[in-house]
Amino acid sequence: MLYPTTSQTVGPYLHIGLSGLNCADLTAGLPDPGAPKVVIEGRVIDGQGNPVPDGMIEIWQADAQGVYRHPDDPGYAGKDDARSAFTGFGRVPTEPDGSFRFTTIKPGRVAGPDGTWQAPHLVVSLFMRGLLKHLSTRMYFPDEAQANENDWILQQVPAARRATLVAQQTDNGGLRWEVVLQGKGETVFFDI
Amino acid sequence: MSQLAQYRRPFWDTQPGYRFDPYGSTQLRSPNEPLIVVPQTLSEITGPAFGGAFVRQGDNDLTRIASADAIGERIIVSGRVLDENGRPVPDALIEIWQANAAGRYLHKRDQHDAPLDPNFSGEGRTVTDAHGRYQFKTIKPGAYPWGNHYNGWRPQHIHFSLFGRAYATRLVTQMYFPGDPLLEFDPIFQCVPDVKARNRLVATLDWETTVPEYALGYRFDIVLRGRNATPME
Numbered sequence: 001m002l003y004p005t006t007s008q009t010v011g012p013y014l015h016i017g018l019s020g021l022n023c024a025d026l027t028a029g030l031p032d033p034g035a036p037k038v039v040i041e042g043r044v045i046d047g048q049g050n051p052v053p054d055g056m057i058e059i060w061q062a063d064a065q066g067v068y069r070h071p072d073d074p075g076y077a078g079k080d081d082a083r084s085a086f087t088g089f090g091r092v093p094t095e096p097d098g099s100f101r102f103t104t105i106k107p108g109r110v111a112g113p114d115g116t117w118q119a120p121h122l123v124v125s126l127f128m129r130g131l132l133k134h135l136s137t138r139m140y141f142p143d144e145a146q147a148n149e150n151d152w153i154l155q156q157v158p159a160a161r162r163a164t165l166v167a168q169q170t171d172n173g174g175l176r177w178e179v180v181l182q183g184k185g186e187t188v189f190f191d192i
Numbered sequence: 193m194s195q196l197a198q199y200r201r202p203f204w205d206t207q208p209g210y211r212f213d214p215y216g217s218t219q220l221r222s223p224n225e226p227l228i229v230v231p232q233t234l235s236e237i238t239g240p241a242f243g244g245a246f247v248r249q250g251d252n253d254l255t256r257i258a259s260a261d262a263i264g265e266r267i268i269v270s271g272r273v274l275d276e277n278g279r280p281v282p283d284a285l286i287e288i289w290q291a292n293a294a295g296r297y298l299h300k301r302d303q304h305d306a307p308l309d310p311n312f313s314g315e316g317r318t319v320t321d322a323h324g325r326y327q328f329k330t331i332k333p334g335a336y337p338w339g340n341h342y343n344g345w346r347p348q349h350i351h352f353s354l355f356g357r358a359y360a361t362r363l364v365t366q367m368y369f370p371g372d373p374l375l376e377f378d379p380i381f382q383c384v385p386d387v388k389a390r391n392r393l394v395a396t397l398d399w400e401t402t403v404p405e406y407a408l409g410y411r412f413d414i415v416l417r418g419r420n421a422t423p424m425e
Contacts, residue, residue: 001278002276002277002278003276003415005393005414006365006383008208008365008366008383009215009364009366010364011366012301012302013289013297013299015299016289016297016315017315018287018353020246020315047222047224052221054301060235060239060240062235068235068238070239072238087240088240110234110235111234112234113231113233118233121235123235125359127364128221130219130221130222131222132208132210132215132218134362135223156228156230157228161225181223182224186223186224190229191229191230192232192360
């Protein structure tokens with residue numbers, strides 16, 4: 001048995017090594033991403049409400065049919081690639097005002113524990129100076145109230161805090177999702 | 193409760209927590225609430241697969257980005273990426289970044305008064321081969337001061353970012369150099385109580401990859417989380 005390598009912070013200069021993989025638009029170059037595009041905008045703020053200007057966010061999600069582009073997804077294994085040109089991966093740095101923006105699609109439902117179906121969601125990793133280990137969270141969709149209600153993972157979260165994981169609809173048809181690292185309205189983070 | 197085969201939880205004291213006061217930046221960026229422990233679902237046991245498509249030939253040589261050589265001590269950094277079960281992790285994307293030989297990053301926020309090197313950008317990437325092996329050629333980074341505490345200096349280090357097979361195996365870490373006297377004073381290196389765990393972040397001098405008359409070799413093996421063989425019931 002080996003022990004996993006100890007995590008260390010990305011530090012303030014992460015952009016040097018990590019910008020090459022930036023992807024803010026997961027639908028870019030796809031003639032048919034399989035579902036309507038949705039813009040997710042938000043901000044990362046610290047325990048004093050200050051924006052985090054030097055962080056990075058990664059998202060991972062299934063395609064519109066609820067299939068991950070990965071051999072361990074039984075729905076993907078053996079399928080031809082054409083359908084899943086959608087990679088499901090996004091990465092952006094946070095802007096000087098702490099903001100971030102992704103363009104993507106709402107994923108389909110994927111299997112959850114105990115034979116349940118999870119509500120549509122993104123899994124999200126946060127990296128920044130001051131995080132010795134990245135934070136894991138999830139973003140759910142506001143127009144899926146019923147599915148969210150029955151989501152196995154969301155049910156592990158105290159009811160009063162679940163709203164921190166659900167984006168809000170904006171007037172222009174997009175989604176807004178704030179990530180609060182600490183204190184009032186603190187976002188739920190998971191130990192996976 | 194039926195679950196997919198799970199990636200193991202870290203052994204006690206081998207991974208850092210979030211709040212660690214000696215490293216000042218953790219104080220406002222660490223959650224107050226305890227993390228909610230959840231099993232890994234299909235969402236966490238899958239993850240992006242980049243393979244070689246994202247990496248171009250030469251991306252693992254940081255010493256030759258321009259027509260002239262980068263300044264500093266040339267080194268070969270290599271190793272294997274394994275999982276906890278000792279199995280190699282093939283096709284793992286590794287991204288690295290670092291300061292130049294003078295201890296300066298090519299970054300607008302780095303205000304350290306040390307020279308930039310026009311022939312060194314400090315970024316590299318590669319993908320592990322079928323045996324989990326990787327190799328970089330680069331320049332030994334310099335130490336540099338930081339504002340965490342009075343007269344604070346970061347030990348020489350290279351940042352590593354890895355994607356293994358799954359979202360759950362994502363790892364960002366730093367590689368250090370043997371014999372660096374700054375290690376014992378560095379709050380980031382000291383972030384975990386387990387001495388052996390942090391010492392595994394220190395590369396070893398490697399004669400096998402040292403190229404005579406050319407470059408010293410350093411070996412840095414990286415271990416990602418490993419999966420239990422069977423699903424949990």
